[in-house]
Amino acid sequence: MAEVKRVERPLSPHLQIYRWHVPMLTSILTRITGNALIVSALLVVWWLLAAATSDSYFAVANGVMTSWFGDLAMTLSVLGLWYHYLAGLRHLYYDAGKGLDLPTAEKLGLACIIGSVVLTVLTIIIV
DSSP: OOOOOOOOOOOOOOTTTSOOOHHHHHHHHHHHHHHHHHHHHHHHHHHHHHHHHOHHHHHHHHHHHTSHHHHHHHHHHHHHHHHHHHHHHHHHHHHTTOSOSHHHHHHHHHHHHHHHHHHHHHHHHHO
């Protein structure tokens, strides 16, 4: 019977060893905001279904949506929408084969983060 030879492979480094890069952060934020937008969409659908169901049920749903939790959830949803939109535009730029070098990718990532915060503040001011 042949003897199994074990290959010494390096272990994958833990997150504490990695230096955080902006493209790494923006990739994680894109996934987080995408999932958070699903939750906020479900909240809006719940609110609309409550409006179509009864006055008492709508009062409960409207109370949640107009509370501090609802205000926070909808504000973060606007932030997520703007971030997801800008990250999608950045991704289209990447798909064209441009901006793939690390300095440009970091600048575009920072532009997505800062731009989404600025656009969220403008949206809150205007609306």
